[in-house]
Amino acid sequence: MxxxxxxxxxxxxxxxxxxxxxxxxxxxxxxxxxxxxxxxSRSVSVSNEDRTMRTSDLAFLEINGEAKKVPSFSFTNQDGRTITDKDYLGKVYVIEFFFTTCPTICPRMSSNLVEIQNTFPDNRNFGVASFTINPTHDTPEVLKAYAEKYGITNPNWNLMTGDEEAIYKLANQGFNLYTAVEAEAEGGFEHSGNFALIDKNGFIRSRMVNGNLVIYYNGMISEEEQVDDEGQEQQITMLKEDINKLLNE
Known part of the structure; x- marks a missing residue:
């Protein structure tokens, strides 16, 4: 050489x-x-090739061939701070719609979410987004008291209030989680008792069960109860498992 x-x-x-x-x-x-x-995480869309590289088996909710993403939102939380959808980018979180004076399903939902919160106590990438459907009554001060009552300690759990029309549009059109003012209903409102699960990039995710996509998770039945009076099984355990999957993606 x-x-x-x-x-x-x-x-x-x-x-x-x-x-x-x-x-x-x-x-x-x-x-x-x-x-x-x-x-x-700031990317507006995720290609099919990118999705196949993910580690979990959770499916995307697709509408007209496109993965459904969390709509933009901006509301005020229990500490008086403005919170937007961008604050949750990079985090796995659960979405619910509730109101503090709800006499029926909200206490169950809140207790189940606290149980989920306590399952991931030290994970800064997990959060919850709770939107009140009674913003006139549920001021930041009222939401703060509600958070203290239920033991909400996760810094990424925001209980939000704001423009009523924007909240109802987010629920009914953004997530297809039914909410409505109903004078004859207990508490004066009707709303879904389901939770939506969002991944780190802002996409709605869920699992396939027997070939069908479980779009939302029943938030009303606790792990302790196992089943409700109608024989429906609890899905909190399932939700915990799927949160963990997304945290590890």
Whole structure:
């Protein structure tokens, strides 16, 4: 082998060494600080190829061939801070619609969510978004008292109030979770008792059961109860399992 060839190999080796010393630590720093993840989480859409690379088996809710994403929202939480959908990017979270004076299903739903909260006590990437459907009564101060009453401690659990029309549009059109003012209903309102599960990129996710997509999770039956009076089985255990799957994606 000629001296010229030796010098060429030595030059290539030095180039590789310099690249490793200068650039690899920077790439590691980006991954460690989640810069790459944050950039990806801001993406408006996710390609089919990207989806197949995910680690969990949870399905996307698709409408007209496109994955359903959380609509934009902006409301005030129990601490008087403005919270938007962007505050949840990078987090796995559960969505519910409720009101603090609800005499029927809301206490059950809140207790089940607290149970879920306590399952992931130290995970900063898990949260809950609770939207009141009675914003006239449920001021930030009222929501704060409600949070203290139920033991809501997760810093990513926001109980939100704001424009009534925007809240009802978010529920009925954004998530297809029924809400309505109903004078004859107990408490004066009707609303869904289901929870929606959202992934780190803002997409609605759920599991397939017997070939069917379970779009939402029943939030009214506790793990302790197991079944309700109509024989429906609790889905809180299922929801916990699926939250864990998304946290590990």
């Amino acid at each position: 000629s001296k010229k060839a030796n010098y060429s190999y030595i030059g290539i080796a030095l180039t590789v060494l310099v690249f490793g010393i200068i650039f690899i630590p920077r790439i590691v720093d980006r991954v460690t600080s989640n810069d790459i993840t944050r950039e990806e």
